[in-house]
Amino acid sequence: xxxxxxxxxxxxxxxxxxxxxxxxxxxxxxxxxxxxxxxxxxxxxxxxxxxxxxxxxxxxxxxxxxxxxxxxxxxxxxxxxxxxxxxxxxxxxxx
Amino acid sequence: xxxxxxxxxxxxxxxxxxxxxxxxxxxxxxxxxxxxxxxxxxxxxxxxxxxxxxxxxxxxxxxxxxxxxxxxxxxxxxxxxxxxxxxxxxxxxxxxxxxxxxxxxxxxxxxxxxxxxxxxxxxxxxxxxxxxxxxxxxxxxxxxxxxxxxxxxxxxxxxxxxxxxxxxxxxxxxxxxxxxxxxxxxxxxx
Numbered sequence: 001x002x003x004x005x006x007x008x009x010x011x012x013x014x015x016x017x018x019x020x021x022x023x024x025x026x027x028x029x030x031x032x033x034x035x036x037x038x039x040x041x042x043x044x045x046x047x048x049x050x051x052x053x054x055x056x057x058x059x060x061x062x063x064x065x066x067x068x069x070x071x072x073x074x075x076x077x078x079x080x081x082x083x084x085x086x087x088x089x090x091x092x093x094x095x
Numbered sequence: 096x097x098x099x100x101x102x103x104x105x106x107x108x109x110x111x112x113x114x115x116x117x118x119x120x121x122x123x124x125x126x127x128x129x130x131x132x133x134x135x136x137x138x139x140x141x142x143x144x145x146x147x148x149x150x151x152x153x154x155x156x157x158x159x160x161x162x163x164x165x166x167x168x169x170x171x172x173x174x175x176x177x178x179x180x181x182x183x184x185x186x187x188x189x190x191x192x193x194x195x196x197x198x199x200x201x202x203x204x205x206x207x208x209x210x211x212x213x214x215x216x217x218x219x220x221x222x223x224x225x226x227x228x229x230x231x232x233x234x235x236x237x238x239x240x241x242x243x244x245x246x247x248x249x250x251x252x253x254x255x256x257x258x259x260x261x262x263x264x265x266x267x268x269x270x271x272x273x274x275x276x277x278x279x280x281x282x283x284x285x
Contacts, residue, residue: 061250063175065173
């Protein structure tokens with residue numbers, strides 16, 4: 001499998017480590033009243049979609065960047081690759 | 096005080112060998128300092144580099160060359176570069192860089208963490224294409240390009256220094272295994 005790195009171009013999947021569902025970057029608020037329930041959901045309850053899946057990949061044997069890869073779990077077709085940093089900054093609530 | 100002195104050895108004891116159309120030589124006498132930019136601190140670093148080393152910060156995957164200490168600045172990742180320069184016998188690598196660049200970024204000495212091999216000659220690309228997963232053709236990896244990848248499962252930084260000359264940097268702790276991978280590949284092309 002080839003992952004098209006946004007900065008470095010096409011790289012072999014062997015350079016990357018799979019780190020799970022992209023929703024992991026949205027860590028729940030540990031001070032919320034229902035924190036225990038939120039963390040239970042965050043840690044253990046995962047969707048297992050047949051089709052489009054947004055997931056985290058770490059370019060360990062490369063530039064050490066975190067990526068969000070949109071991959072079709074049925075065909076392994078990768079439709080989008082973006083820096084997790086850019087996604088996190090874009091989703092950050094404005095002050 | 097114990098009455099003995101220790102003699103420093105290089106990772107591969109100065110290995111150098113000519114194979115068919117390719118030379119593989121250990122590179123020594125170079126310091127490596129990692130330069131990590133602080134959040135929003137890129138501009139101060141740019142100015143300091145331009146003033147002292149006369150260098151521009153390269154984009155990741157590119158490098159720039161200075162005449163000061165034969166320094167080469169390698170663009171490793173977003174907000175991270177490696178400065179590779181001739182050893183100063185009297186000063187530690189980070190002190191040399193701090194003297195020029197003050198506190199415009201975070202500096203970490205990487206010198207003894209790496210083994211460096213220079214692969215040169217007309218067959219160098221044929222040797223490397225057997226162990227390197229990225230395309231090294233000059234049309235996509237022109238002179239001055241830098242990349243961090245894996246060769247034989249070992250993390251490697253590859254620099255295209257000039258035509259048919261590549262610099263490889265890999266972990267010192269696995270230097271002999273890394274050399275074997277390159278040697279076997281050089282022998283395989285006949």
